[in-house]
Amino acid sequence: MKVLRALDADPARWRYGYELGTETGLKAGSLYPILVRLADRGLLEASWEESPPAGRPARHLYRLTPDGKELAAAAPAALPVRRTTPARAARARRGIPQPGDA
Amino acid sequence: MAGDAQAGITRRLVALLTAAMPPSRRHWGGAMSAELAYARSRGERARLVLGAARVALLPPPGVADYRRAASRSAALAAIAYVPLGMGLYLANAVFPSPQDSTAGDLAMDAYLLVALMAAGALARRASARPGAPVIAGIAAGLVLAVLGMATLAAIDNSFLSIVSHQPGKIDGFRASGMTSMRAYINSNLEATAPGVAIVLAIAGAIFGAIGGAVAQEAASTWSHLRRHPRR
Numbered sequence: 001m002k003v004l005r006a007l008d009a010d011p012a013r014w015r016y017g018y019e020l021g022t023e024t025g026l027k028a029g030s031l032y033p034i035l036v037r038l039a040d041r042g043l044l045e046a047s048w049e050e051s052p053p054a055g056r057p058a059r060h061l062y063r064l065t066p067d068g069k070e071l072a073a074a075a076p077a078a079l080p081v082r083r084t085t086p087a088r089a090a091r092a093r094r095g096i097p098q099p100g101d102a
Numbered sequence: 103m104a105g106d107a108q109a110g111i112t113r114r115l116v117a118l119l120t121a122a123m124p125p126s127r128r129h130w131g132g133a134m135s136a137e138l139a140y141a142r143s144r145g146e147r148a149r150l151v152l153g154a155a156r157v158a159l160l161p162p163p164g165v166a167d168y169r170r171a172a173s174r175s176a177a178l179a180a181i182a183y184v185p186l187g188m189g190l191y192l193a194n195a196v197f198p199s200p201q202d203s204t205a206g207d208l209a210m211d212a213y214l215l216v217a218l219m220a221a222g223a224l225a226r227r228a229s230a231r232p233g234a235p236v237i238a239g240i241a242a243g244l245v246l247a248v249l250g251m252a253t254l255a256a257i258d259n260s261f262l263s264i265v266s267h268q269p270g271k272i273d274g275f276r277a278s279g280m281t282s283m284r285a286y287i288n289s290n291l292e293a294t295a296p297g298v299a300i301v302l303a304i305a306g307a308i309f310g311a312i313g314g315a316v317a318q319e320a321a322s323t324w325s326h327l328r329r330h331p332r333r
Contacts, residue, residue: 028153029153041167
């Protein structure tokens, strides 16, 4: 639910796994199985980064499908997403570690 | 140097785990492999390996959804069966009637169809997979068939002195040439059970699909009304 809500915060934007992990507080070991299940249920669509940084591989990007947006809109607001400032989100997009990240 | 060696090991581990994933999921292994190139610490790399292992161990796509749909609808059918079972007990053992009640049979059939449609609707709410309401309906139909036949077997054997006065059973017993009414009733139940299971499974598939379609339509109408409330 945390992941759904994080994706629903800006549903048009494609997100990196690292960025989602930062926003939700979930580590990769938990985050990816959740993303896989969401995609299996038709709630998440995935794409590959078109212009990755030089010398680095293209990363997977994620956003909600219309069904995912519907489910996120219907979900109770019981689980707040970890607050992300614009600067923090920008650092996450560039892959820079955040204060407090393990 | 040690960091490079560790990064190489984690890359190979993720590649191995990716190979163990179902083909339709291997792009997830690619995603985690790409993230490895951006990982800054051993901990992050180890967690990506753990993520790849957990993805490799997930049931194949769809199986979990269908299993969940089937088990939820089976539970729903078991709950929905309680009044039906009570009805069978009352009609056969407590207030036995020499004639079959057409109104009672119609009410029971309508209730069964509503229960099968509810199973499909529940499955549609839980999963976007197109086959989920059909699987849920089949599971509900089979549960209702098993419980129904088990109830009839229990009633017929426990209240043999009452049910053996039913005209249909008397006629059938005479025509069967058997010497024991109990043996006749049980052999009749055994012969009928597979047919009942097949009919209810087919009805479950059809009415589960209808229930799923109704639920989907209702959900999209509700969602539209929430987003565009009438003034």
